[in-house]
Amino acid sequence: MARKFKSLETQLIHAGEPEPRIEGAVSMPIFQSATFEYFGESPYDDLRYIRLNNTPNHKALHQKLAALEKGEEALVTASGMAAISTTFFTVLSSGDHLLAQKGLYGGTHDFISKDFSSFGLSFDFIDGDDPDSWKEKLRPNTRAVYVESLTNPLLEVADLKAVVEFARENDLLSLIDNTFTSPVNFRPLEWGFDLSLHSATKYLNGHSDIVAGAVIGRASQIEKIRHRLNHLGGSLDPHACFLLHRGIKTLALRVRYQNESALKIAQFLDNHPAVDKVHYPGLPTHPHHQRACEFFEGCGGMVSFEVKGGLEAAQRFIEQTTLAIVAPSLGGVETLVTRPVTTTHSGLSLPERQQLGITDNLIRISVGIEATQDLIEDFDQALSVTS
Ligand code: PLP
Numbered sequence: 001m002a003r004k005f006k007s008l009e010t011q012l013i014h015a016g017e018p019e020p021r022i023e024g025a026v027s028m029p030i031f032q033s034a035t036f037e038y039f040g041e042s043p044y045d046d047l048r049y050i051r052l053n054n055t056p057n058h059k060a061l062h063q064k065l066a067a068l069e070k071g072e073e074a075l076v077t078a079s080g081m082a083a084i085s086t087t088f089f090t091v092l093s094s095g096d097h098l099l100a101q102k103g104l105y106g107g108t109h110d111f112i113s114k115d116f117s118s119f120g121l122s123f124d125f126i127d128g129d130d131p132d133s134w135k136e137k138l139r140p141n142t143r144a145v146y147v148e149s150l151t152n153p154l155l156e157v158a159d160l161k162a163v164v165e166f167a168r169e170n171d172l173l174s175l176i177d178n179t180f181t182s183p184v185n186f187r188p189l190e191w192g193f194d195l196s197l198h199s200a201t202k203y204l205n206g207h208s209d210i211v212a213g214a215v216i217g218r219a220s221q222i223e224k225i226r227h228r229l230n231h232l233g234g235s236l237d238p239h240a241c242f243l244l245h246r247g248i249k250t251l252a253l254r255v256r257y258q259n260e261s262a263l264k265i266a267q268f269l270d271n272h273p274a275v276d277k278v279h280y281p282g283l284p285t286h287p288h289h290q291r292a293c294e295f296f297e298g299c300g301g302m303v304s305f306e307v308k309g310g311l312e313a314a315q316r317f318i319e320q321t322t323l324a325i326v327a328p329s330l331g332g333v334e335t336l337v338t339r340p341v342t343t344t345h346s347g348l349s350l351p352e353r354q355q356l357g358i359t360d361n362l363i364r365i366s367v368g369i370e371a372t373q374d375l376i377e378d379f380d381q382a383l384s385v386t387s
Helices: 008-014 056-068 080-091 106-119 160-169 219-232 238-248 251-270 289-295 310-320 350-356 372-383
Strands: 073-077 097-101 122-126 142-148 173-177 195-199 213-217 275-279 302-307 336-338 362-366
Touching: 008 056, 008 251, 056 073, 056 213, 056 238, 073 080, 073 219, 080 106, 080 173, 080 195, 080 213, 080 219, 097 106, 106 122, 142 160, 160 173, 160 289, 213 219, 251 275, 251 302, 251 372, 302 310, 310 362, 310 372
Parallel strands: 097 122, 097 142, 142 173, 173 195
Antiparallel strands: 073 213, 195 213, 275 302, 302 362, 336 362
């Protein structure tokens, strides 16, 4: 019987590890074998084959992730978008309607707004802040509601409790992208969400060296998603499984440090004369600070801010930073900075960006695990050239 572990730190290290250890190996070996000897497995989904997501590397990760977020089961996928698209294609069928929070990650927003119609799916965006307005968007064919735990890049926190209640009252599945918070700061299933999704590329792996995704939830739901994933083919390669498995073990250490460092950086920026506005839910001035305190154990490592002086000033800041690397993506050990207008949200039109409040002078920081003071000094010198 699989051992159970009480605290998250212990689960990160021990949950899902093979028992007994394979040849005594302390670290999970890589099973780089496309196929495995047949011992009469049935049905098809149980044949052991990498695409069917059931090699020892997949199984160990599934158990670890399920334990971390207290789900019955989990599934890893080839990318965060594979987790998101496969989940949509499982819980929605042609003719169905989705309610999705506005201000989602650009790739998800694009997938819903540009690709859904060619599969006979429809959608409406809802304001995560205004539960009273959701009912009027509901249709007889609405099947699910989709939100993010923290939105990108403005770090907004929807009324997550209301999302779960609304879904229950209206017989919808509640889905949440938990990438930005990670299981260290938020465990959606404990709050009643049906499915928690991740771009494991980010905090779960934490080292900016793979793309991966994950879905966690009830066994019956995960089984359906796994079946669909097996057909769509978005399985994670065993070597990437190994890297994710290794990265995940330090998740709590990394994320707790990033929580603290990001808060100090947000406070520094908030007091800086060259900065117009800081978006970080750990600041008491953030409109969703109370919600963040209620739901989250930490506000995470993402901070965004608007520099005074418009686009040119933002560009000068970006060019002047020496420690932070100018790159999209997030959640790794190295600090990254980006202008969402040119990267994550470049697929949106100007009116769409304006409606979401994503300005030309907005800069997003993914705080890594460098010394906080070194980062603050680097940002300070970069800000000195913006005006
Ligand atoms: N969800 C969020 C919140 C993201 O930020 C991203 C990527 O940046 C994704 C999903 C997609 O993940 P991936 O790039 O692993 O496919």
